[in-house]
Amino acid sequence: MMNTSTLPNEADMRGSRLIIVGGAPRSGTSLFQSMMDSHSDVYGGPEFDHLTDIVNLRNRLQQGLQYGRITHFVDAAQIDDAMGQMVESLLYPVADRHGVSRLSEKTPMNVLVFKDLMTILPGAKFVHVIRDPRAVIMSMYQVAKRIDQAGQTRPPFLSNLEAMALYINQCVHAGVEACGSQAARAIIVRYEDLLSRTEDTMMNLLDFLGLADDRAVLNPGKVAHESASLLKDGSDPWAGGRRTYTDPERENQDKWREDLDPNSIEVLNRLFSAAPVYAALGYNFD
Known part of the structure; x- marks a missing residue:
C-alpha cells in the first residue's frame, strides 16, 4: 500500500508548471521569454500583466485577518492556496491547449x-533577468522618446533620469532579495x-x-x-518598431556606450556605484 503521508500536499505543488519571469523593464525579459517559448515543452506567450493584482488582493485579504471578521471564513493558508488556485486556473489552460x-509568464513587474x-505558488520556479543599468536607462530613454512622439503619457518611472534609476534599483533589489x-x-x-554565452x-x-x-x-x-502577433504594425513605443523576435x-x-552622452554616463556611474548589489552581479562603474 502506498504511504500517502510521504506524498506532497497539493497546496505545496501549486504553480509547479509555472516559470515566473521578471526584471526591470528593458532588461531583456522579452528576449528570454522568446527563448523559453522556443522550447518544445514550454508555452511563453505575451505578458499576462495581472499577477501583481492577484498579489495585491491576496495581501488585502491577509490584512483583513487582523480585524477578525473574515477569520470566520478563512485562515492565512486558505487565502494563499485560493490565490494559487486562481493563478493556475487562469494560466494552465493555454499551456494545455498547446x-x-x-508555462513561462513574463511580465517585468x-x-x-x-x-x-x-x-502562493510554492511549486513554481522564478527567473530574474538583469542587465547593465546604464543599458536599461538608454533603452528607457528611447521608449520615453517614442511615447512622447506618439502623444501618449509616460508612466511615472520614465518621467526623468532619477525616476528611471530609482525604479531600476527597486526592481533589482526586490529580485535579488x-x-x-x-x-x-x-x-x-x-x-x-x-x-555572449548563449549556449x-x-x-x-x-x-x-x-x-x-x-x-x-x-x-x-x-x-x-504567438505573441509576435501583438507587435502588430511596429507602432507600439515599447516594441521600438520591432515586428518579430530575433536571435540574441x-x-x-555595449551599445549604451555610444548612445549615452559622457555626462549622463558619469551621473549614472555615480548613482549605480552607490548600490553594492551591482558589483556583486558583475557590473563595473569605474
Whole structure:
C-alpha cells in the first residue's frame, strides 16, 4: 500500500508548471521569454500583466485577518492556496491547449512581487533577468522618446533620469532579495550572458528549470511565436518598431556606450556605484 503521508500536499505543488519571469523593464525579459517559448515543452506567450493584482488582493485579504471578521471564513493558508488556485486556473489552460507541460509568464513587474508569488505558488520556479543599468536607462530613454512622439503619457518611472534609476534599483533589489531567499527555486540571469554565452547560459537554465535539452532555445528568431502577433504594425513605443523576435544580438551588448552622452554616463556611474548589489552581479562603474 502506498504511504500517502510521504506524498506532497497539493497546496505545496501549486504553480509547479509555472516559470515566473521578471526584471526591470528593458532588461531583456522579452528576449528570454522568446527563448523559453522556443522550447518544445514550454508555452511563453505575451505578458499576462495581472499577477501583481492577484498579489495585491491576496495581501488585502491577509490584512483583513487582523480585524477578525473574515477569520470566520478563512485562515492565512486558505487565502494563499485560493490565490494559487486562481493563478493556475487562469494560466494552465493555454499551456494545455498547446500540449505543453510548462508555462513561462513574463511580465517585468513580476519581480516586485516575487516573494509573495513564492508563497502562493510554492511549486513554481522564478527567473530574474538583469542587465547593465546604464543599458536599461538608454533603452528607457528611447521608449520615453517614442511615447512622447506618439502623444501618449509616460508612466511615472520614465518621467526623468532619477525616476528611471530609482525604479531600476527597486526592481533589482526586490529580485535579488527574493532569489537569495529561495535559491533552490529562483535564479538570476544576466542579459549580457544571454548574448555572449548563449549556449552555456541557456543549458544551465534548462537544467535548473528541470527541462530537457532543446537547442531551439538558442535561436528564437527561427521559431514562430504567438505573441509576435501583438507587435502588430511596429507602432507600439515599447516594441521600438520591432515586428518579430530575433536571435540574441551580441553587438547590442555595449551599445549604451555610444548612445549615452559622457555626462549622463558619469551621473549614472555615480548613482549605480552607490548600490553594492551591482558589483556583486558583475557590473563595473569605474
